[in-house]
Amino acid sequence: MAEKYYEKDKCPICGSQKITYCGSEIQNPYLFYRCICDDCNTTYDEYYELIYAGMENIIGGNK
Numbered sequence: 048m049a050e051k052y053y054e055k056d057k058c059p060i061c062g063s064q065k066i067t068y069c070g071s072e073i074q075n076p077y078l079f080y081r082c083i084c085d086d087c088n089t090t091y092d093e094y095y096e097l098i099y100a101g102m103e104n105i106i107g108g109n110k
């Protein structure tokens with residue numbers, strides 16, 4: 048998706064590590080985090096590839 052590689056947890060514009068994460072959204076197969084740089088107010092989305100890791104909280108239904 049992105050043409051350039053940006054380092055995780057750093058502002059892509061100023062390199063600050065003071066990032067505020069506000070909300071996430073799944074767009075299969077990626078998870079997007081909305082990010083705001085506290086130093087220069089740049090906003091961007093950080094995204095992660097989703098990898099199946101198992102199941103939990105399985106509660107059987109009555110049928």
Ligand SMILES: [Zn+2]
Nearest residue numbers: 058061084087
């Ligand atoms: Zn910044």
